[in-house]
Structures are given as structure tokens and as C-alpha cells.
Amino acid sequence: MGASDFSGLPHIGEAVKRKEDYRFLTGSGNYTDDIVLANQAYAVFVRSPHAHAVINSVDTAIAAKMPGVVGIFTGKDIEGKMAGLPCGWLINNPDGTPMKEPQHPVLAIKKARYVGDQVAMVVAETQEQARNAAEAVVVDYGVLPAVVSVADAAKKASGVTLHDEAPDNQCYKWAIGDKAAVDAVFAKAAHVTQIDLVNNRLVPNAIEPRVAIGSYARATEEYTLYVANQNPHVERLLMTAFVLGLPEHKVRVIAPDVGGGFGSKIFLYAEDVCLTWAAKQLNRSIKWTCERSESFLTDAHGRDHVTHGEMAMDANGKFLAMRVHTDANLGAYLSTFSTAVPTILYATLLAGQYTTPQIYVEVDAWFTNTAPVDAYRGAGRPEATYLLERLVSRCAWELGIGQDEIRKRNFITTFPYQTPVALQYDTGDFASCMSKAQSLGEVSGYAARKAATEAKGKLRGIGYSSYIEACGIAPSNIAGALGARAGLFECGEIRVHPTGSVTVFTGSHSHGQGHETTFAQVVAARLGIAVDAVDVVHGDTGRVPFGMGTYGSRSISVGGAAIMKALDKIETKAKKIAAHLMEASDADVEFSNGEFKVKGTDKKVTFGQVALTAYVPHNYPLDKLEPGLNETAFYDPTNFTFPGGTYICEVEVDKATGEVKVDSFTAVDDFGTIINPMIVQGQVHGGIAQGLGQALMENCVYDNQSGQLLTGSFMDYAMPRAEDFPPIKLGTVCTPCTHNPLGTKGCGEAGAIGSPPALINAVLDALAPLGVKDLDMPATPHRVWEAMDKARKLAQ
Known part of the structure; x- marks a missing residue:
């Protein structure tokens, strides 16, 4: 059919x-924390307060004698009994050598490598007893210097080494495209536009923190893990085959209702393995419920790229070639899909919706003394879209062309279309998405709205973002050739x-x-x-x-x-x-x-x-x-699916305070066949909220010297609320996917992918009369005011 x-x-x-x-x-x-099993005990993890430290000793003698304690496990207890957590995607360097893949121990054995690294697990009859005993565990740390920012790691001059296997802290260098051909085009281009930007680190913050319960039935020698996870079969496969060496049929993984994931609950986490293994050792069911402060510290974070991009054009603004270098922060260890995010899921989307004939991308990935970084809603595609759409709008401004016009001049119009970065788009209608977005967004009335805003003494700007993403993470044979260690x-x-x-x-x-x-x-x-x-x-x-x-x-x-x-x-x-x-x-x-x-x-x-x-x-x-x-x-799909669309954002900026108000937001997407429009609209609304949250306020910050997380609670890490957004105008265009029986393309991440550059482009458009050309996310009032103040001083 x-x-x-x-x-x-x-x-x-x-x-x-x-x-x-x-x-x-x-x-x-029925969430994991709602489940209470017979003979259930409770676990609390002792975590490193230091970003980088040698573990000289772990003294559990006092804690073990405290009321209710039934067991304490340290890195020494598990050493030799299980392997480290695996990475699911192998990336090779340009010379064919594999990436550096240091061990990721389930409990830190010799070193702690980020604040929150698990050092010991305490199990007691009640959670309060486990917490009290955990506070009594004495760890002798030898504190070491830390490297935190990806920029510092990339300088290779920190003098800090996280892993002996990677003395310079570099996991891999990866590249795609024809460098010589791209360089040749740039040498003859009529105009070259350059941009430097940071894609800020994010903390996922699902409503439901991570929870897990490990249990063991001695009579049948069967394990059961209840866990808040997005893919229980993959969790079981990784844990049994790569870490614990258990027969897969003897392990059952159950993920009941899960209160949000956004990518952060895809991965195999150390806590899940500890609970499963310890359940047999103690012959008890063991529950661990993550506290919000632990989530900030230990859930895999997202984004954290530092990038330089360049676009070569002819005199009419036609794109000829693109050149990109990205330094990507992987955190202290390799998480399940971390290596794929800044490579396969990022660079292959840098063609976007445009007929750029040549693209060359280099990615350097670095270990730092921070929480592991992995897939977060969009996973590589938001990073690619943010770079490309910021760069495209800057190209327009430098050439004196409208943001919409430069996009229209370079849109792909014939399908299927083979990009220069591996992917082949099967179908799409980018011009229709743009046209419908401009109509819904009433762009024709923008000049009047701008004049009304200026009459109030404020600044108004409009920003465009025309995104494309690859969904389905498939087919398996292609993914396998690109380093995937599992079928998709x-x-x-x-x-x-x-x-x-x-x-x-x-x-x-x-x-x-x-x-x-x-x-x-x-x-x-x-x-x-x-x-x-x-x-x-x-x-x-x-x-x-x-x-x-x-x-x-x-x-x-x-x-x-x-x-x-x-x-x-x-x-x-x-x-x-x-x-x-x-x-x-x-x-x-x-x-x-x-x-x-x-x-x-x-x-x-x-x-x-x-x-x-x-x-x-x-x-x-x-x-x-x-x-x-x-x-x-x-x-097993024969290709990715390729949703795309155009988003248009209008903002007002208060010149006195730097406050940014999103005045209107329009999103037109092509999701192919839509099964349930109400659910699709909800997904897009949620994605836009997350994307604008990143663009306006969310920012995970570590102290650059100590490696302490400075934004470790909602007091310091701002999350968007309903009052931060206007009503969002939504529209769709339908070009059905040609290679799946439903004609669908996927809608869950689009909003988070297309919205950040639309907002930042709008803010920069508003600030352009003041001479502001650069602004990194998030566009907080303080950052915007600083940018305006700097521009004013330069103009004097």
C-alpha cells in the first residue's frame, strides 16, 4: 500500500x-518510582565533589555499621567483575585509525573525572538510611587541575590529562568533504562570509528524573531492571553483552511510563548497571531515585560546540562552497551515542536546504572534566542548523540581500538531491514552506510593526531559519559503515x-x-x-x-x-x-x-x-x-526521512535593559503524511519551547578553574515558562516520504532544530542599527545589553 x-x-x-x-x-x-517490589532496599551514590582527582582510598567502615545498611560497593569491589560502559558508535580519524576509547568504569576506580562521578553505592533499608550512610563514607581525594571548556581543551596547553589513553585529551579528528576542491573555490570566490559561534551546553531536565530498580530471582537466575529509559532492548543488549556478560534471555528490562526523555534517557547509565549487578550480590531488589541536583550533575548534557564557519559566494549571493571547523566537547567519558552527534548527525546536515556544490567539515572532539555530552533533542541537527542558518543570514546582511531572498536564491528545487555531505534527500518543497511561513507570519506588515515598535522607543527585528533534518537514523548498512555498532x-x-x-x-x-x-x-x-x-x-x-x-x-x-x-x-x-x-x-x-x-x-x-x-x-x-x-x-529503512521547514521570529528588544520579547513566531513544517495533527502540533510546540529556551535563557556553566557546576539548580539554570512565548502560528506543507509505506517523516525534534537561529537572527536584525554583529546564545538581557553597550562605545 x-x-x-x-x-x-x-x-x-x-x-x-x-x-x-x-x-x-x-x-x-505507572512510573518507575511508583513501583515498590518485595524486599526492596534503596541506593544512594557517593559522588565526587571534585572535577578531577585521584582516589587514594574509600573508607566504608563507619558507614557499613550504620542503621539499615545492607551493602556498600566501591570501584575496587567491581574491578575485574565487569567491563566499563560501552560507546555505541565508532568514529575513525581521517587516516583510518580508530578514535581513542578510554574505559568508562561503572564506579570510579582510580580517578574521578567530573563533579558527580559515582565513587560508591550505598544500599540500605530506607532511602534516608542510605543517604545518611553515604555521607559517612570517607574518600581521600588527591585533587588535580581540571580542563573544562572545549576551547581550553582544543588549545592542548592545559597540562591536564583525563585518560592515559588520550594524553592530549583528543578523542578523534574527523572530516567529510573534499578539502582541496573547497579551498580552490574559496580562492576564486567573489565574496566570503565568516562566522564564529558557540552552541551553548544544555541540561535536559525531563519532568521525571532518572529512576531504576534492579531485582534478581535466585530460583530462576533471572534479573529484572525497571528503568526510566527510551529504549529498553538496547539497554539490555549493552548491559548484558558488553558490561556484565550475562545471558540476554536472563535479563528483562521494563520501561513503564516515562516522564520525558528528550534523548537523555536513551543511554546506558552506570547506575542501571550497579543496581542490576548488586541485586544478585545482596539478593534484594534495589531502587535508586535520582534527585534533581544529581540530574544536573550526571544526566548526559547536550550541545557544547565551538565553531568557525565560512561561506563562499558569487557576486549574486549564490552559494559556491562551505568550510567548517568544530571543536566538540564530549565531557569526561564517552556516552552511548556521543561520538556520532558532532559527526554523522551534524556534518551531514550542513548542506541544509541549499544547493551548495562543495562542503568540507572538520570536527575535533575533546575530553573535559565535565558531565558526558550526548544526544539531546535533535542531536547534532540543531547544532548544524544553528551554524548554517546564522551563517546564511549573515551572508544576506553582508551582501545587502533580504534574509528570505538569499534563501530563495539557493533553495534545492529538484529531487532526489544528492548533497556533498553523504545524504540524499528524496523529496521536499522548501519554497512552499517559505511562502506559507511568510503568509502566516504576515511578513508583508513587518515594516508597519517595526515602525510601531520604534515609536515605543524599542528595537524590532525579524529572523529566518530554513532547516532540514535527517530522521530515523537509518539504514543499518549505511549507519554500520559510518560506525554504528548496532542495527537501527x-x-x-x-x-x-x-x-x-x-x-x-x-x-x-x-x-x-x-x-x-x-x-x-x-x-x-x-x-x-x-x-x-x-x-x-x-x-x-x-x-x-x-x-x-x-x-x-x-x-x-x-x-x-x-x-x-x-x-x-x-x-x-x-x-x-x-x-x-x-x-x-x-x-x-x-x-x-x-x-x-x-x-x-x-x-x-x-x-x-x-x-x-x-x-x-x-x-x-x-x-x-x-x-x-x-x-x-x-x-530497516532504505534512507533517512527529511523533514524541513521555515521558521520566522519577530522580537522586540528594550534598549535600556536588553530584555528580548518574542513578539511572534511562525513555524511551517513538511512532515510528510500526518497521522494525528493535534499530536504533531504538540510536538512542534514543545520543540519550539526547548529551542527558544536555549536561545533565550538556558545555559549550563562550569567554573573554568575548579570544574564546579555553577548552574546546578533551577535557581541558576533558567527554564522557559509559558509567559516567555507568544501564541505560535503553525502550518504544514506535505511532500510524502517516498520510501516508507506511511509517507511520514518525523516531527519530534523539528521545533528544537529550527527555532534557535530564527530567534538569534531576529535579535541581531534588531541590533544591527547599533552596529552589533555577534551574539551567542542565550540572548539574556545582560548579554544583549553588553553587546549594545560595546557597540555604542566602539561608535564613539
Whole structure:
């Protein structure tokens, strides 16, 4: 069934209210911290207060005698009993040598390498007893100098070495593109625009902090890990095969309701391994609930790039070549997908929506004494879009061309389109997205709004961002060639019950995306049954055959496509049953709207009749068909999907205080086929909130000397609130994906990708009359005021 056929079915494109919301809104959700197991103990981790220190000794004698303590484990206790945490993506240097891959111990053994590094785990009967005992553990640290900023690490002059395996703290150097060809174009270009910028570090801050419960059944030698995680099968695979060496079938990972992830809950964390391993040692179930202060310290952070970019153009502003160098901060250790973010997921998107013939990108990745940095909503694509869209707007200003016009002159218009940085876009309509955004945003009235703002004594600016992203993180063979150490397919199982209701088992995992509704709509549309007749099961390795989880906006385009393949098998078998009931050949049976019909006759049977016959096979060709109606399918995409769009932001800036007010924001996206527009709108709204949060206020800051986290609470790390945003105007353009059966492209990260450059471009447009040309995120009042004050002084 093609995408165009699918998009016209009932339930597709309907704003069906989310089935899962009733339990969430009534307090009936089942989160990991809600689970209490028999004989459950509680864990608290002793964490390093130093960014870099030798661990001379860990004295647990006093703590071990405290009330309720049932066990204490240190790095020495686990040494030799398990491997370190693995990195899931191998990156090679230009000369073919592999990246440096230091061990990431589950508990620090000889050294602590960032503030919050886990040094010991204390287990007690109650959480309070565990906390009291943890405070009694005495650690003798030999404090060492720390290197914190990626800029300092890149200078290679800090005198600090985090890992013996990487004496200069460099993990890898990576490059893509033809450097000689790019340099040749730059040498002859009519105009070259340059930019230097910082993509600020972020702390994810999901509503639900990380939680995990490890348990062990001695009778069956089986482990169970309950965990707030986005991909339980991957967590199990990494933990069993690479760390603990356990038989995979003896470990069950359950991720129940998860209160937000945004990428930070994809990874295998040390705490999960500790709890699972210690559950056997103590023959107890052990729960750990992360406190918010721990989340700030230890959840994988996002972004943190320092970049120099250049664009070569002809005299008319046509892009000829692009040249980029990025220094990326990986933190103290390699997290699960950390190495892929500043390389495969970043540089390959630097073509954007534009017909730039030549692109060359170099990335240097560095270890620092900070929390590990990994995928955070968008994962590399926001960093790429921020660089490119800031650079494109600067090109426009330098050449005296409108921000919209320079984009229009360089848009890709013919598809498929092969970019110079590996990816091939299958479809898109960038000009239509721009046109619709300008119409929705009432750009024609901008001059009047600007005059009204100036009459109030304020500044007004408009900013554009035309983004593209790659979703699905696929196909496996390409990803494998680029360093992925796991397949990136998805699995779906359809189980039809005798009554005609259906249970869907999906390897995707929902942590706010609405899978239980959207997937049910897909199945209901295909089978011609009610949405309420479809139940969706996810997040349990004991019930779902396999899966790669949810990240990279892959759920509907990869997970949904696996479900469609399973439905194909269901339909094939169901036609044979229907043919038998109607005494016809299955080749003559057609299926639509829940009915099987014999071509050219009035014979028909319903899907419910076929389902019952499958399980009550009194009148059934048992010699030809097995009873039951249950099918499983795996789907490995042939390409990424490529959502794109144009965002337009207008801001007002107070000249006296530097305060930035977002006055209007317009977002037009191309997500291909849309299953549930209400859910899509929610995803875009949420993404824009996160993106504008980064652009306006969020900023993770470490002390550059001590490595202490200075923004370790909501008192210091500002998060956006509803009052920070105007009503957001949303629109869509549809060019269905050509290579998945649904025609979908993915919508979960778009808002966070396209919004930061739109806002910063708007602020810079507003400040341009004062002579301000540069401003890094976040555009706080203090930073904006400083930029204006500096420009005023230079003008005097």
C-alpha cells in the first residue's frame, strides 16, 4: 500500500484525543518510582565533589555499621567483575585509525573525572538510611587541575590529562568533504562570509528524573531492571553483552511510563548497571531515585560546540562552497551515542536546504572534566542548523540581500538531491514552506510593526531559519559503515484476538509522543476497526520481540513502518481465511474498510468474522493454514526521512535593559503524511519551547578553574515558562516520504532544530542599527545589553 493510498484512509489526519492522557491527567500513570517490589532496599551514590582527582582510598567502615545498611560497593569491589560502559558508535580519524576509547568504569576506580562521578553505592533499608550512610563514607581525594571548556581543551596547553589513553585529551579528528576542491573555490570566490559561534551546553531536565530498580530471582537466575529509559532492548543488549556478560534471555528490562526523555534517557547509565549487578550480590531488589541536583550533575548534557564557519559566494549571493571547523566537547567519558552527534548527525546536515556544490567539515572532539555530552533533542541537527542558518543570514546582511531572498536564491528545487555531505534527500518543497511561513507570519506588515515598535522607543527585528533534518537514523548498512555498532531497524508485532480487537507490540517507546494513539490510528485505519479496539504495548523486553527504541524522530517512520509490514502479513493470511469462508480464491479477494469482498460479486465477510474463524477453526483448511492471526515484522529503512521547514521570529528588544520579547513566531513544517495533527502540533510546540529556551535563557556553566557546576539548580539554570512565548502560528506543507509505506517523516525534534537561529537572527536584525554583529546564545538581557553597550562605545 503506497503512502498516497494510506493518507486517505479513515482515522488518518484526524485529531484523535490521546488515549493515554486519561491515566496521566488523573494521576494513574505507572512510573518507575511508583513501583515498590518485595524486599526492596534503596541506593544512594557517593559522588565526587571534585572535577578531577585521584582516589587514594574509600573508607566504608563507619558507614557499613550504620542503621539499615545492607551493602556498600566501591570501584575496587567491581574491578575485574565487569567491563566499563560501552560507546555505541565508532568514529575513525581521517587516516583510518580508530578514535581513542578510554574505559568508562561503572564506579570510579582510580580517578574521578567530573563533579558527580559515582565513587560508591550505598544500599540500605530506607532511602534516608542510605543517604545518611553515604555521607559517612570517607574518600581521600588527591585533587588535580581540571580542563573544562572545549576551547581550553582544543588549545592542548592545559597540562591536564583525563585518560592515559588520550594524553592530549583528543578523542578523534574527523572530516567529510573534499578539502582541496573547497579551498580552490574559496580562492576564486567573489565574496566570503565568516562566522564564529558557540552552541551553548544544555541540561535536559525531563519532568521525571532518572529512576531504576534492579531485582534478581535466585530460583530462576533471572534479573529484572525497571528503568526510566527510551529504549529498553538496547539497554539490555549493552548491559548484558558488553558490561556484565550475562545471558540476554536472563535479563528483562521494563520501561513503564516515562516522564520525558528528550534523548537523555536513551543511554546506558552506570547506575542501571550497579543496581542490576548488586541485586544478585545482596539478593534484594534495589531502587535508586535520582534527585534533581544529581540530574544536573550526571544526566548526559547536550550541545557544547565551538565553531568557525565560512561561506563562499558569487557576486549574486549564490552559494559556491562551505568550510567548517568544530571543536566538540564530549565531557569526561564517552556516552552511548556521543561520538556520532558532532559527526554523522551534524556534518551531514550542513548542506541544509541549499544547493551548495562543495562542503568540507572538520570536527575535533575533546575530553573535559565535565558531565558526558550526548544526544539531546535533535542531536547534532540543531547544532548544524544553528551554524548554517546564522551563517546564511549573515551572508544576506553582508551582501545587502533580504534574509528570505538569499534563501530563495539557493533553495534545492529538484529531487532526489544528492548533497556533498553523504545524504540524499528524496523529496521536499522548501519554497512552499517559505511562502506559507511568510503568509502566516504576515511578513508583508513587518515594516508597519517595526515602525510601531520604534515609536515605543524599542528595537524590532525579524529572523529566518530554513532547516532540514535527517530522521530515523537509518539504514543499518549505511549507519554500520559510518560506525554504528548496532542495527537501527525496528520491530512490530500484530496480535489479532478472536473478537477482532488487536494488540500491537512495538519496539518503539513512548515517553510523551502519543504512540498509544498514533499507532492505534494506523492499525485501525488499515484494518477498518475502531481506534479503541487497538491496544499498544511497548517498553518491556519480556513482551516485545525486539526493538531499538525511540529517538531521532524515528517512531512513526520506522516503528510505524514495521507495524505496516506486520499488517501486510495479517492481511495476506486473513484473505486466505476470508476466501475459504466465501468459497473463492484468495487472489480474488479485496480488503478495504474492514470488509473482505470477492471481486465482481456481492459476497463479503467482515474482519471480525475472519478473526473469530482464525481462532475457532471448525470450518478451516487446517491442512493449509495454521490457526491464529498473529504476525511479526522487522523494518530497516532504505534512507533517512527529511523533514524541513521555515521558521520566522519577530522580537522586540528594550534598549535600556536588553530584555528580548518574542513578539511572534511562525513555524511551517513538511512532515510528510500526518497521522494525528493535534499530536504533531504538540510536538512542534514543545520543540519550539526547548529551542527558544536555549536561545533565550538556558545555559549550563562550569567554573573554568575548579570544574564546579555553577548552574546546578533551577535557581541558576533558567527554564522557559509559558509567559516567555507568544501564541505560535503553525502550518504544514506535505511532500510524502517516498520510501516508507506511511509517507511520514518525523516531527519530534523539528521545533528544537529550527527555532534557535530564527530567534538569534531576529535579535541581531534588531541590533544591527547599533552596529552589533555577534551574539551567542542565550540572548539574556545582560548579554544583549553588553553587546549594545560595546557597540555604542566602539561608535564613539
